[in-house]
Amino acid sequence: MIKRKFPLLITFSIILVLGLLSGCASNNASTEGEASEDKIQLRMTWWGSQDRHDRTQKVIELYEEKNPNVEISAQFTGWDGYWNKLATQAAGGNLPDIIQMDYKFLSEYAENGLLENLNPYIKSGSLNFDDVEPLYLDGGKLDDNLYAVNIGANAHSVVYDPAMFEKAGVSVPEPGYTWTDLQKMGKELSDELGNGVYGLQPDAGIMMFKHYLRGNGKWLYNEDGSALGYEDDQLLVDFLQNTVDVLESGAASPPELFKSAGGNIEQMPIINEKTAIFTSAHSNQILAMEQAAGRPLELTIQPMLEGGEFGHYVKPGQFFSVTSQSEKAEEAAKFIDFVTNDLEANEILNAERGVPISSKVRDHLKPNLSDAGQKMFEYLELVEGYAREINQPDPPGATEIEDFFNTQIEDAIYYGEITPEEAAQMFRKKANEVLADNK
CATH class of the missing domain: 3.40.190.10 (Periplasmic binding protein-like II)
Known part of the structure; x- marks a missing residue:
């Protein structure tokens, strides 16, 4: 037990x-x-x-x-x-x-x-x-x-502003688009919209990483909750490198723009037309987001890995x-x-x-x-x-592990304080310490 x-x-x-x-x-x-x-x-x-x-x-x-x-x-x-x-x-x-x-x-x-x-x-x-x-x-x-x-x-989703896409002359994301496609359209949007407006709000958080893992046929935890469910840390390195790339290219808004919003929907950059894409929303948030924005927004699936598995689940x-x-x-x-x-x-x-x-x-x-x-x-x-079936409930210690990811790892990547390789090592060390109690 x-x-x-x-x-x-x-x-x-x-x-x-x-x-x-x-x-x-x-x-x-x-x-x-x-x-x-x-x-x-x-x-x-x-x-x-x-x-x-x-x-x-x-x-x-x-x-x-x-x-x-x-x-x-x-x-x-x-x-x-x-x-x-x-x-x-x-x-x-x-x-x-x-x-x-x-x-x-x-x-x-x-x-x-x-x-x-x-x-x-x-x-x-x-x-x-x-x-x-x-x-x-x-x-x-x-x-x-x-x-x-x-x-x-x-279900998790991407929210985007169709009017901002039209203004920039960029095609909206169609289901089946890849992580590479997302980076490309984010850069095009930033270039065309200009004046402190960006293509997307980046997300290096744990929920997006779970989606990325599912696309690779993996999960964050193993079946008995005693260890991480993936052995190759390159998976986390690649995921975090996506965020580094979109920030460095100008495709994504700087962290100062979206971190100041906290958890307030009314202050999110997409609500205030500072980004055209919000990359990680719960689908039910569309109601409050449209009301706060006062204009139409749209939902689509999150990016896929080319040749990968489905990352979504209904929850x-x-x-x-x-x-x-x-x-x-x-x-x-x-x-x-x-x-x-x-x-x-x-x-x-x-x-x-x-x-x-x-x-x-x-x-x-x-x-x-x-x-x-x-x-x-x-x-x-x-x-x-x-979508595929939902994974088993998170194991004991998951809250501590995921809070560590969303504070110590995510923010450090946004602000360039650590490399993706360093982050992957830090995360595995922390996860091993916490999950060891489940053995």
Whole structure:
């Protein structure tokens, strides 16, 4: 059995929870009773854009209207700091009843006992998946136990501005284009658009590297999570060299332009017409990106390796989970059922988190989708032709490894502080240290 290696803050949180759980539980129960004798009090948290916040808040209000005995307190943040905040709440035995969950954190939270097994609520009827194909639920399962409900399927994508391509006289990327094609069109765009406008925003991040590995028939981790899944470091060297090349050629925007945006969609260079291509987006982001840009944007698949394998996969966009610290787990599950199946609620959400998992909901939404929504649905259909099965969930320690990549490796490459060869050596050394605990 794989030994769990949890990020430091979460490890501390779990230890503290064990010491405080009984006291916190009684305190929470007392506080809840004082707050309201009549209403069921739930707390819910998520990350995302302002658009997601507004839509989700309206759904909460609709649920409260249809269920006047329930009151839901909403907690909304951006991606930055979200997981640290959850860890702090776990330390106090005070996690919200419902949390938005991400695929890469699912096994860590579930295997450390922080998430409720939802199978009993399916049996009781609080969760109804009669209109949901099993493949949409598989991503939220560990050992056949459902710990998270997919609230929107999506896939990685490239977003581009067709008007900027037309202005530059450059052909838009067609499915099947290669990494070399991407570099070439980025340079052409930069040359033609000029005046501090660039062809593309580069991405030397871990998700893009995973896509590159899949194109090479590899994966980041081996099957038992005890080592990296590729032996030849030249794969990482070549991937990072792509970024070095596009930066040095002027095809890509300098890091100062896109790093200042942080995780704010509204400040992304493509939104402000500073780049024509955003190379690594989740397909569901097209809704918020078009709204922020105020003009049409388009989706296409990510670049392929000539003669390589398909790098794409269809994945759960985000999940909703019920935490094990909730004292109202069944009521929390009922709200997730509402988000999954209620037609009026999904009219409000408008597939902002991804394509809904209920076939009944999808059929209901299709005729009235916005242009951006149509693009998202159509992109999922497109990507199925360039996708393979999703890899197994990331192993223990993956969060630490990937955070190291996205900070110590990615940024150092952007700013020319290390060579791709040095980066590959650094990454393997770090990964070996972390994954050794899984042997």
